[in-house]
Structures are given as structure tokens and as C-alpha cells.
Amino acid sequence: MPTAIDRHELQRLLADEQAQLIEVLPEAEFADEHLPGAINIPLKQLDRESAVRLDRADPVIVYCHDTQ
């Protein structure tokens, strides 16, 4: 089950564990603004093929705009 994290844990994972940061909003919203270092894989495109970009050995953090 995925682990819900807050901002502080996100920053720790990025700093200490080379976590990969993924914004899952549509491309236009990513282009508008995104967290530093994030890559964009929109939810509708998230599958085995698009996930090839990710390293399975490192943690993966996903986010969108908020809790909606």
C-alpha cells in the first residue's frame, strides 16, 4: 500500500534517498508550474511503458495539485 507523506518527508526522501518525483497532472498543468526536479507522467498515461523512465531501485513519490 502506498505511503502518504508530508512535505518534510518528501524533502528528506529527495535529499537522502534519491527519490524520483512524479507529477501526475496533465502536461499543461505541469508546464504551468511544478516542483523542482519533478518529471511529468500524467495519470492517464501511467502504465508499464511510461514507467520505464523510472528506476525501480529508488523510491518514487507521486503528487498532484492537492488532496482532490
Place this chain on the structure above:
Amino acid sequence: MSPRAASRLESIGFERVYDYVAGKADWGSTGLPLEGANGSETRAGTHLRADVPTCGLDDRLQTVCEQLEKSGWDTCFVVDDRRVVLGRLGRHVIRTKENVSAEEAMTPGPSTIRPSARLADVVERMRRQSLTNLPVTTSEGRLMGLLMRGDAERALERLSS
């Protein structure tokens, strides 16, 4: 949306999946940088003045006024020990130099904006409401600084040129 994405990643074999549930709304509300076409440069938090004076509820107005005269500021925010904004001492109150506490003199609950507020929206509001500045606070209400209308207007001009 992110919980579904996290579950999807697990379903295709990722073992260490985390969901930053509060998302970029939370990130931006604390003043942390955002990248992109409408990233931090277009947001209020990048252009605020962080050296705006503060005082506590029990501070004497006369003492605060003396300190303000030295600093050149004509406003002061009354904050608690976590820097949460409780009130504001405006220009008129500061001129009186009455022998009262900051708590007695302040205007409680001043309007604030988040650092992630779009500069264009904030300037439009300032013009409409004839405001010369607006305090910027985190989502927890902690004072980050004061956004001056002149600074915001000049930043907008730079961004549009």
C-alpha cells in the same frame, strides 16, 4: 489523483511508492520554489520584503514606535512566538504613540495572502481595494513578509517585457 497513481505504480511492480497527498498547493503555500511558465517568479512569495517589523502582544506601543522610527517602517505586525499573525499596527496607530500594549492598539485579523498567490491577481486586488501592501503568510498563518504594491507592479512589468 495521486492516490490512484501511487496504486497504479504498485500494481506494475514498484515497491517503494510514496504519495505527497497535499501536493503542489501545499508546497507553494509555504513559499518553496516552483518551476515552470508560471513558477515562483510570478508569485507573491518571491517579491515580498522579509524584514517587515514584528512585535508581541505585550510590547508597549511607545517602545514599538521608537523602534519603527529608527527602521523607517510605518507598520508593524503583532505575532505570537511561532510568528503567526495576530494583528497589525498601522500608520495611524503608530503616530499616536499611546501608552497601551500592542494588543490594545492593534487591528486584529488583518487580511493576508499566500506566497503562491499569482502576482497579477494580487496587483489587481491591491488596485481595486486601494491597498499599498499585503502581508504574506504560510498556510499555517506564519508571517513571511510584506508584499509592497510598487514592488509587485515593477515585477509584473519586468515579467511582461
